[in-house]
Amino acid sequence: MVNIAVAGGRGQVSREVIDALVVANKHDITILSRTATKDVTPGVHWRVVDYNDASDLIRALKGVHTLLSFVQPLADPDQKSQKNLIDAAVSAGVKRFAPSEYGSSGTIDMPWWAGKEKIRKYLKEVNKDGKVLEYILFQPGLFLDYLAFPYKTAKHVAPLQTVFDYQNRRAIVVDGHEDAVMTLTTAADVAAVVAQAVDYDGEWPIIGGIRGNRVTFSQILEIGEKVRDGPFAVEKVQSQDLEAGDLKTSWALEARHQAVSENQAAGFLTAVPIGILLSSTKGAWDVSDELNQLFPDYEFVGIRDFLANVWDGRS
Template sequence: MVKIAVAGGSGQVAQEVIDALVAAKKHEITILSRNASAGNSTPGVTSRAVNYDDKSELVEALQGIHTVLSFIQLLSDPENKSQKNLIDAAIIAGVKRFAPSEWGSAETKDMPWWVGKGKIREYLKKVNQNGKVLEYCLFQPGLFLDYLAFPYRTAKHVAPLNTMFDYQNRRAIVVDGHDFIMTFTTAQDIAAVVAGAVDYDGEWPVIGGIRGNRVTVSQILKIGEKVRGRPFAIDAVKLEDLEAGNLKTSWTLETRHSSVAEDQAAIFLKSVLIGTLLSGAKGAWAVSDELNRILPDYKFTQIEDFLAKVWEEKP
């Protein structure tokens, strides 16, 4: 049993992980939030409101904590001050393990909405440059497999979002000449692996790849055509157009994340689509498998089984 602090605990991914940790019935969990509700009815879970601008308050909140899992929303922390303060406080408080707010791709180049991840990676390297003072792991599960079920919800907390693979309307956007690899992992599997990593007695790897499914774009389309009953309409975009910020497609993303303001949604969604395609062509979504090797007995949800079940008898 260890004491775990979950920063940004009201977020969707955080709640999936909290549920898995609670189900394990092994740990004491403190949810840190800017607007924590008074009390928590779940046994073994407490909520605490914190000011991420007040480092001394964070140090106090982290007293006795073994592991910090951060899900701080990057869009609300553009200068990365909250996470840097959290890291500093964790070191002062004697926290053993820290997981920054990653939960996505291996690389972040060409994804401006995730620029903070790169800066926090560098910050964590710097704090250990003269000797390890904080064990940390970058949890990287690729893209949520649940998103290929859009508009249907398959996770308890992670809301449906559409992607360049639109199974509902049997269409997709691909990069011409680039059949790149992507990693898809269900929200449930991600949460279970994080819970397993918390229990792991060895040292956490710095890169924590979680490889639920490793598939090429063409394989994703082939599975889609199989479970949806007919070929997909394909929009193929040029890499050089994406590099120039041009999106020449017949459709685009429509569903914004709750962290994105409605008046910024159209510009943001265009950026996300361009960035996901561009980074994918450069290998950003082909994540590694460090945590698969640490937890060799864990059985991941397989993409074809998952999608066949989701789309069975759907119009």
Template structure:
């Protein structure tokens, strides 16, 4: 048993992981949060809640004392800088935390994704911390895109809510960068991510690798559409967008989401503009390999069976209009 702290533990992805850790029944878990738990929050046995101020490094160090593993789910979209996670790292070093995982939970790269600039800053800060020798063991958990998002507007994960992407399975359509239908993307279910992260927390046969790629499904854009057409029973309308238009910040498409499914950290007013920014960024970054994640976790746990994309989508869309 180890003591595990979860920063930003009220978030959707965090709650998926917390449930998997509780199911393992091996750890003492403390949720670090800026706020008291809501009335809807059920505190399970073995789970503790601690209100913290991410701006107070000394208080954070006290809160982290005795912690073996710290998993961060601090939301980059709500950060104006990267101070919260920087303070968590500094406090972890003072408190002698053994392992740290920053708020990644996505792509391997951050190219053309300005909404994730904080992730790149934290990556660089962690490298700097260990530049003269390992001070803090850390890893970047990268599952690619949640496969659950391809079921939007239906929710398939316990906590991770639907989110619209460049693939619109409901209306049988998609955006594709002209000439780049062979771009590779990684899709992993939220349930699989949670399960293997829980395994990684309990792993004690060696150190974590600096990157922990989680490769649920590695497929091309054209393969996603091919599967989509099969499970939805008809062809997809494909909007081919020019790479040069995207690089210029222009999204020349015949349709857009009037009320896109959005992340909980985004306001209704911001959602439409952010959808355009994210769409351009997703298309560009996929062409540049950002969503082709590595497979360190697959190699670490070769017996784990990830849900296959076609099986998942057939179940998610079976019987849907």
């Protein structure tokens, strides 16, 4: 049993992971929070911290073995909070750290994730003269749960629209890139594998790919037509239009992520599909499988069974 600290413990993904850790019942868990809470989850403690106060962070991290960060990159453009966490972790003697990742392996054409690159670079700098902080980048691709939109299939991760609209049997694909790869993993599988990684006694790999399902755009559409009992209206867009910031389609996303403010929403609802489509053509969503190899006995939820169960009997 070791002490685990979780930064950003109110978020959707963090709550999935916290639940998995609580069920495992192997570690003491402390949630670092900017504000007090009335949460009384057994086995979970809350501690109010100031991310701008180095001394406060160091005190909070004394005795902590593993620090998991879920600080939302969009809320901290300069990534000051995560950098302060990393510095405090080193000073407090924390052994392992996982920054706020939980998405694609690459961030190209996705400016909303520019903060991830800043933290990746910062972690390399911290260890440039010798490893002082073991860390891992948890990368599960896109949550498979999003293909169930508008239906909720995870305990905490909310439904979110993508370029694959199973509800309305339609999709957006980059012309000539129908075989672009997407990695799709359920939120429950991500949380379970992260919990196993926390238990792991060996050294973490820096890249922590979690590959639930590796499928092409064409395969996602093929599965969709089977589970939705009909053809999809597929709109093909041109790479050059996307590069110019133009999404020439008859429909666009409407539901915004909780991390996106109402003021940001209009721009994001266009930028996100453009970014996902472009980045997919450049391999950003073809996630590696380091943690699959580390935990070969873990059985991931398959995309066909998952979507068949979600959409069975729905009009």
